[in-house]
Amino acid sequence: MRVKVFVTPRKGILDPQGRAVEHALKSLGFDGVSGVHVGRYIVLDVEARSPDEASAAVRRMCDQLLANPLIEDYRFEVEPG
Amino acid sequence: MRVKVFVTPRKGILDPQGRAVEHALKSLGFDGVSGVHVGRYIVLDVEARSPDEASAAVRRMCDQLLANPLIEDYRFEVEPG
Amino acid sequence: MKWGVVTFPGSLDDRDTLYALRDVMGQDAVPLWHKDEALGGADCVVLPGGFSYGDYLRCGAIARFSPIMKSIARFAADGGLVMGICNGFQILCEAHLLPGALTRNRSLSFICERVTLRVENSNTPFTRAARAGELWRIPIKHGEGLYVAPDDELRNMEERGQVILRYVASDGRESEAANLNGSTRAVAGVANERFNVFGLMPHPEHAVEPMLGGVDGRRIFESIIESAR
Amino acid sequence: MSAPVALPGEPAVDRDLAAAHGLTADEYERIERALGRTPTYTELGVFSVMWSEHCSYKSSRRHLRMMPTRGARVVQGPGENAGAIDVGDGWLAVFKIESHNHPSFVEPYQGAATGVGGILRDIFTMGARPIASMDSLKFGSFDHPRTRYLLSGVVGGIGGYGNCVGVPTVAGETMFDAAYNGNILVNAFCLGLVRRGELLSARASGVGNPVLYVGSATGRDGIHGASLLASAEFDASSEAKRPTVQVGDPFTEKLLIEACLEAAKTGAIVAIQDMGAAGLTSSSSEMAGRGQLGIELDLDRVPLREPGLTPYEILLSESQERMLIVAERGRVPQLERIFAKWDLHAVEIGTITDDRRWRVRSGGKLVADIPVAALTDDAPEYDRPAKAPSKPARMMNRATHKIPSPRQALRGLLASPNVASKRWIFRQYDSIVQSNTVLGPGSDAAVLRIKGTQRGLALAVDSNPRACAIDPYLGAIATVCEAAVNVAAAGARPVGITNCLNYGNPEREEIMWQFVRGVEGIRDAALAFDAPVVSGNVSFYNETEGRAIPPTPTIAIVGVLEDCHRRVPQFFSHADDAILVVRSGRPGFASSEYAALFGSDDAELAPIDLRRERALVDTLVDGAQRGLIRSCHDVSDGGLAVAVAEACFNLEGLLGAELTLSPGFDSAIDLFGEGRSTVVVSAPAENAPGLTEIFRGAGLEITAIGRVTGTARLRIGSVIDEDLRELQEIYERALPERIGDR
Ligand SMILES: Nc1ncnc2c1ncn2[C@@H]1O[C@H](COP(=O)(O)OP(=O)(O)O)[C@@H](O)[C@H]1O
């Protein structure tokens, strides 16, 4: 099963990368841009008998490795198929 | 309008980070994992009168700054609202 | 001749490059500021190493849009000599003044080490003072120096002699282990098709004094001085 | 003037709330007395951080006064952001070491990164350009499941920050021991250079002078980071108390360095301090306190990262990359222009006053009004009971029956993570940026040249918790000796010390005893080397679940080389050079790596004769300056055999060594014991008599034990005959293999 994981800097945590990108976009003339945050996007294939089984595994992967719960939030989507 | 941009390593381009994450997941005991790729996930708010206008702007942002077409692919979603 | 060394926000080796050029090589070198467009009458512009804009997003991606980069693009189009070292190389690639891109080292970690380079083409303004096949000991220090370019493009580059420097073992032979960052075909430095723009990951400005571990970096500066005459 | 008012939604202040803020009943009463009323919630928060162990040094202050802090070269001793030593030719070296243990244990990458950021700010607030960093690291054993994660995170964070700001990390030390499983240590050192006469201070002056906030905006990060996290033991509830983790932004720090140094040149800066622990509160009150003045702040003008921060949060935030400046009146626009050039905020948020009060307004209301002294000089100070434990501690195992052969011992030692090459770590650090690094990581001390002069500075950082566990006094002395000898081995004269005192819970009398004995040891050794202590840091409460770390005073020493060309590396460089050993005492196994690996019943540290240690240092410097010494390596972890092997591992070309063992050098204890300072010297054979004479003349034992050979073999008497390539492979691979990095 194909899984997509989205990891973003936690609310309230400094996101210097997001700030730098926002600043750069503005100076390129994209004035109407705000709230830029930069995170990670992880795509993977997981062998599982059901989407629920895949979800459970991915949740553990996120907690253990893919995200740092102290400074990052994550969510993921399981694409059946 | 809230926009989500997904930037992924281009097919055929070395993705050492994806490989390292896959390796790490396997050594944590997640055997059924494969095809791991790590990219960037950029969230931003764009002022625009319509989703189309937002899309056009975001496409330009991606082409100019957010992705490097030589090594990366991108796609994005505009959330009306 | 006159040198210009650009300072972007987050440039680090700008001062070292100026020091190497002025104090060690006795050259006339001026600092250039990213917000300016003037190149100070430089015959060769150096984009130094560092972490411009924190290397956020992609190395060099944001610096590429600095006002001074417009002048540098024009200067290069007019045949002016431009050299990008490390972060400067990354900026030149992002600005499409050089082919290819630089991505994270194979090991995913930063590497600071003296490496051996082999001069692959000595018929360029940047290597004129060297013999082809000459070996140099010059340090690298980067986290994202793995050079990539599409296969066909890289093949053409090799044919035209645009691959100027390669990582090799200390005996001069190509080896997987000596290619510390995992660059495609062990590429360490490339030029554009006109051979007036040059980018390299190793730091020649950190190899100009015996007390600091060697002088092979001088060969590059000497070549440029010779070319500008 | 009316008293500050409670803001809507704030909890009522009482003894219980004070206790929840880590203040004792006594302390709370003191606060009421100092104010003559009940504090507001905001004020309570402010007192709780300023009176925390971390900010007030309440358990350590009276003991730290023992340290020798004056000397002919001392321009600034403890009390400012960092100390300063005159190193000649018009240059001052400004340096300090600081701990970031708890944050690094919680989030290793960001914890270590922000540790580097903080110590850098301490240096450039003095007007000095940071030119070199070092890191002293203690991790648990590799058997512990978190060790690898913590190690890669910490090293990644130090490199990530240091590399990005362009300050080379030139040396350090790393130790692994199960005693640190629950409490790692991350101590970061930084050194900067400033011209004599251009040193800045953190002492406010000039009533009416404006106060400028510069750098990053304020967020909710690290609220109570200092008071709760670093001033109490770790336990199960720490999780819940955990403040928001601070994320460092080295890019902004780099801009801040350049902007502050440029601003310093204008002469418009009266005083400057970074917003470290307790952020805006400590920087503003401490600057006012040093100047015997008052300060008034308007929080409405503080740049915020997100809306809705309360005065309590703004005052206690530990957001990174921020500075507070007292400027000369009328020169604010000039400073603003400089910060704008570097894309940084500079906002006037307050004024210096003459009434010695710390006054804060928000939304037009007075929210805090406290005598400055109550927050600074008059903070509590304790004379906590100290008592030696009934039985001395010990980190080593008893001797086993399986005594290894010399060959097995040597190989085992070289593969031990404490002895093995730390290249995996230091090659992740840019050690050459700024073009001053004459000797980088991998040698006993790093050497930096001072551009435009012949001079060099040598830096070393050391700690010896195993010796300190046996005897916290002798262990501290041994630590200072090791750092001094490392610096002298490179040919430099030790001129100044900074220290980071890592201990357990000071409310326990045996910990307090370890601490006091440690300070006494540092005092005595510093006096002996005539190297004053000019700065430092105390880190208490390094315990988890009631288990304290071994006493770990970390000592960094700065040395001066009159002529940088005369620096001495630790590596053999010429075949046929004579190899000599100079000892200031006898080796033993008591705190050795050998004992840690193979066990030993040797439980006592040998006494230390500080006059001989001093003589060793003086003579090494003398020998180096006269150009008699080609290489010098001090014998530390692993003993003599390991030191000789390490001296052979010259990256520019492997050499060999052949030692003929005379009596007194042939037992396991001679080969692998670690004792009082011992160095392995190589020199052209014709210099050997001259060297022997000067060392003997200084009352030291010097013995010619062999020669350097051109073939890569290590031969020691009839007991060891090894291919050095194999040994080097063991030495270099050990750490990457344990980390799982192919
Ligand atoms: N954490 C670290 N950061 C930078 N350099 C380090 C670190 N740990 C060790 N080193 C370097 O590795 C070398 C060996 O360290 P160490 O074994 O502590 O030396 P010694 O025992 O000779 O004092 C030294 O040059 C030291 O500076």
Ligand SMILES: [Mg+2]
């Ligand atoms: Mg040493």
